[in-house]
Amino acid sequence: MNNFNFKNPTKIIFGKGEIENLANEIPENAKVLLLYGGGSIKKNGIYNKVTAALNNFEVVEFGGIPANPEYAVLMEALKVIKTENITYLLAVGGGSVIDGTKFLSAAAVYNGDTPWDILTQNIRTEKGMPFGTVLTLPATGSEMNSGAVITREETKEKLAMGGPGLFPEFSILDPEVIKSIPKRQLANGLADSFTHVLEQYMTYPIDAKIQDRFAEGILQTLIEIAPTILNEEFDYKAASNFMWSCTMALNGLIQKGVPTDWAVHAMGHELTALYGIDHARTLAIITESHYKYNFESKKEKLAQYAERVWNITEGSIDDKAYEAIEKTTEFFKSIGINTKLSEYTSDYEGTAEEIAKRFTNRGWLGLGEHQSLSPEKVEKIVKMAY
Amino acid sequence: MNNFNFKNPTKIIFGKGEIENLANEIPENAKVLLLYGGGSIKKNGIYNKVTAALNNFEVVEFGGIPANPEYAVLMEALKVIKTENITYLLAVGGGSVIDGTKFLSAAAVYNGDTPWDILTQNIRTEKGMPFGTVLTLPATGSEMNSGAVITREETKEKLAMGGPGLFPEFSILDPEVIKSIPKRQLANGLADSFTHVLEQYMTYPIDAKIQDRFAEGILQTLIEIAPTILNEEFDYKAASNFMWSCTMALNGLIQKGVPTDWAVHAMGHELTALYGIDHARTLAIITESHYKYNFESKKEKLAQYAERVWNITEGSIDDKAYEAIEKTTEFFKSIGINTKLSEYTSDYEGTAEEIAKRFTNRGWLGLGEHQSLSPEKVEKIVKMAY
Structure with missing residues (x-):
């Protein structure tokens, strides 16, 4: 730690x-x-x-x-x-x-x-x-x-x-207050808080056991309550758990003492700035390609997530890690959130280059938990998300 | 919630x-x-x-x-x-x-x-x-x-x-600082923080999912690190997880929005006052008999604890709940802590009556999450712990 x-x-x-x-x-x-x-x-x-x-x-x-x-x-x-x-x-x-x-x-x-x-x-x-x-x-x-x-x-x-x-x-x-929130925004809230946890958790193992368990607990809760939250009928218990999950996902607690990533957010913010896509949806667009591109450096944590959150117990570390990425994409889709940029705009050509250029201009030369994601790598990740 | x-x-x-x-x-x-x-x-x-x-x-x-x-x-x-x-x-x-x-x-x-x-x-x-x-x-x-x-x-x-x-x-x-702490006190710290979590968790289900997951995460962590903490060799990672677990066990977070018990502490404090037994050890003395005496009202949460913390997946709710109580006693014993009053003093006759009398005098007529533990019941629980 x-x-x-x-x-x-x-x-x-x-x-x-x-x-x-x-x-x-x-x-x-x-x-x-x-x-x-x-x-x-x-x-x-x-x-x-x-x-x-x-x-x-x-x-x-x-x-x-x-x-x-x-x-x-x-x-x-x-x-x-x-x-x-x-x-x-x-x-x-x-x-x-x-x-x-x-x-x-x-x-x-x-x-x-x-x-x-x-x-x-x-x-x-x-x-x-x-x-x-x-x-x-x-x-x-x-x-x-x-x-x-x-x-x-x-x-x-x-x-x-x-x-x-x-x-x-x-x-x-x-x-x-959740009673009157449109389903689209509730789905955004689920995806947003889910990704907040992932950004603080899906890095490399540092043996911070409490932080890991708490992060996993929030992810498990969000997965468990998502269908009820998106139901027509309001459910106070699920709403309570949803609200407290979102707060705990980003009140600083689970990020203390551990490396954090936040590259998904950095790239996602640009998609909102460029196309006005809902913040949460931009995160869902980037997540899969980010984890696939950085598979080697994240696979141990991905495998832990596979086991503890998705109950995937069979296979090698690589198998589990890969399956966990797929499960994450399925989760986004299950709450009605598309995960490819081309599902939001047909005008996506050049996006990756534009984002890479912006990062270069801002001097953001090394994102992620290893400060190793250069604008060139960002360009590749965003392209994979088309 | x-x-x-x-x-x-x-x-x-x-x-x-x-x-x-x-x-x-x-x-x-x-x-x-x-x-x-x-x-x-x-x-x-x-x-x-x-x-x-x-x-x-x-x-x-x-x-x-x-x-x-x-x-x-x-x-x-x-x-x-x-x-x-x-x-x-x-x-x-x-x-x-x-x-x-x-x-x-x-x-x-x-x-x-x-x-x-x-x-x-x-x-x-x-x-x-x-x-x-x-x-x-x-x-x-x-x-x-x-x-x-x-x-x-x-x-x-x-x-x-x-x-x-x-x-x-x-x-x-x-x-x-853990380097120089005697093993006896480290064992006390493990038992103390473990029981703190149980007092805020082992009540009845109220569907507070985050609080449950966090409580379970602390218990899992304490179980996982206990052997390393009690090793001769100092391990900074385990020490860090131990220290943060103890803090998170009683900083208010896991008790918010849920019923809490604290009857184990109420009874345990009297054993310290009467016999000078270490605080943590008094908790270990009371826990098993308290959970057995209140089995019916706690068994659903005990079964959840069995599944999620001890990985006990077979059997009925009663079976799992009972096995979880046994596992808890085994955990205390594994860290060198005796769980019967007679293992600490030979002069235990009359203790239960004395504690019940004190509670009556103080007007403590209903302890626990249901405010239903009368001094008569307290007497029975303490006797079961002889």
């Missing part, structure tokens, strides 16, 4: 009816900016619950944060924070709204030339404007971590940011 | 060499009370590492906190805190020193008649004197939770306390 630091101070408030208790978590006299997305919270009743709970606070609203939170939109929200003297941010939404709120938390206290620096210069925020979240879509884990990914349409870029000051002070996780 | 709140703000600093970085975690100008136990840290070099790291701080020392931290001794330390105007506490030790430090953190800010109230009136500390820990003995999990158990020899009592203000600000976990 590698040395590590772990601190995650976010307070999780989990369960049905907990949105009612929102006011207890926000400082008295706070002036709150309520941030949300495209307005689905107004249709599904969450907006009403939240505003009812906030009736003793001065609240300003900012809606319209898009999926893949857009820099230009967030800069509008930043103006509101400054002109309205906002002191507390409340994100009501999924990963995009929460990520956007993290950017605003950092930007609100940033003193440099332009907040764009935070993204391009990788400026870590030690203490941002305080914020909490009401999670409406389990998937990204953003509700219990300190990272965010922001998109800038103007330059077709998607960049990451973070820092110890960007943990939500609290996050309310009410599994009943 | 039940509704729950989870917040654990302790910063974990994990790995070899990390004690050197201690000074970064303590506020400048702090006046530190360095608390430790019987002095083993002076023999194994940890004391020297700690004092070297603290050379820029004003430090007062208080050694001699005994296993089962004793109220009378802690009251002496409290005097030192007051007369020396201490502002920061640093526990260097195992669960006893850390638990004692938590009591002091609470007592230092308590304004009532006597700090004994904190224990007898269950006063929760919202904000104690800040403290950090350097863990020297993995076992209790106290390094990442907000609870403590304090003993008072005068009245032969052992009482629990806690509160959200009693999380360590940081805990340094260097697996190399």
Whole structure:
């Protein structure tokens, strides 16, 4: 096990009816900016619950944060924070709204030339404007971590940011919000959290037994509950397990003391930036070819995953590892997610070269747990995913 | 899954060499009370590492906190805190020193008649004197939770306390400290953490899949590493997994959203109070008879544990459940821990009646996950453990 630091101070408030208790978590006299997305919270009743709970606070609203939170939109929200003297941010939404709120938390206290620096210069925020979240879509884990990914349409870029000051002070996780989420987004949440775990697990053995068991436990849970989550009928138990799985998949715990990969995300982000493909689906597109291309360096962990998660006990390490890749693709397909780029766009020629060029330009010359994936290798992996 | 709140703000600093970085975690100008136990840290070099790291701080020392931290001794330390105007506490030790430090953190800010109230009136500390820990003995999990158990020899009592203000600000976990720990104490740590997990897991099914998988993962890890931990030769990898298992076993995570038992601890504490038997060993004494006595209400979870942890796949639920109890006893024996009270004392007659009487006097009329274990039942369970 590698040395590590772990601190995650976010307070999780989990369960049905907990949105009612929102006011207890926000400082008295706070002036709150309520941030949300495209307005689905107004249709599904969450907006009403939240505003009812906030009736003793001065609240300003900012809606319209898009999926893949857009820099230009967030800069509008930043103006509101400054002109309205906002002191507390409340994100009501999924990963995009929460990520956007993290950017605003950092930007609100940033003193440099332009907040764009935070993204391009990788400026870590030690203490941002305080914020909490009401999670409406389990998937990204953003509700219990300190990272965010922001998109800038103007330059077709998607960049990451973070820092110890960007943990939500609290996050309310009410599994009943899942009732009104479209199946497409639930499938995305399943694929997203599944891939989050894989990125922190599918590297090389380092004998971190707890981290491995926890990662495997989340994967097993997601596989087990996926059919129930995608059923027409709402199931509170499955919804609870789904919501907690997504949070545990990316709250820092399973990545401590182990090597991590994240190359699938790096490549996937480009597919979203280029074609607007849902984030989770881009991960499903890249996963199989990434694991096949890096088979030799990942096969021991793939075989462990085969045994413990898929119960594949026959065959050599290579056999098990290969079968586990196939099982992973089958899992994505079973939840209605296509795994080839050509199933999403017919205009895919040149994509691999373009992504490789972008990585070269950014100086991303060695991705993955061995920092060995050069832009040339990235090009091959993306091509295999056509 | 039940509704729950989870917040654990302790910063974990994990790995070899990390004690050197201690000074970064303590506020400048702090006046530190360095608390430790019987002095083993002076023999194994940890004391020297700690004092070297603290050379820029004003430090007062208080050694001699005994296993089962004793109220009378802690009251002496409290005097030192007051007369020396201490502002920061640093526990260097195992669960006893850390638990004692938590009591002091609470007592230092308590304004009532006597700090004994904190224990007898269950006063929760919202904000104690800040403290950090350097863990020297993995076992209790106290390094990442907000609870403590304090003993008072005068009245032969052992009482629990806690509160959200009693999380360590940081805990340094260097697996190399395990090198110098006597085998007896390592065996205790294995049994203690194993039982901590069981208390939060071996109840009735509530379909909290992540919590179950995590609990099972810790149990599997402890079983897997136990022989290596008890070997003569030090193994850093096993030590790391052991240390992290003990912390994860009782940092609150696996108990959230699920019913918990803790009756084994309640009975075990009395055996320590009455006979001075090591805490972990009292748990091993009670476990088998507790699970046999409560077989009907626990058998579904026992069977799940049989399948997933012990790989027992044949037979009925009852068969598997029963075999899992036997396996648990075998595990304790395999690490050199006896599981019957008569193996520790010949003077055991009347113990069950005495414990039942104490529970009646304290008004503890219904222990366990169903709050159904009356003092009469406790008497029977303890008798079965003779």
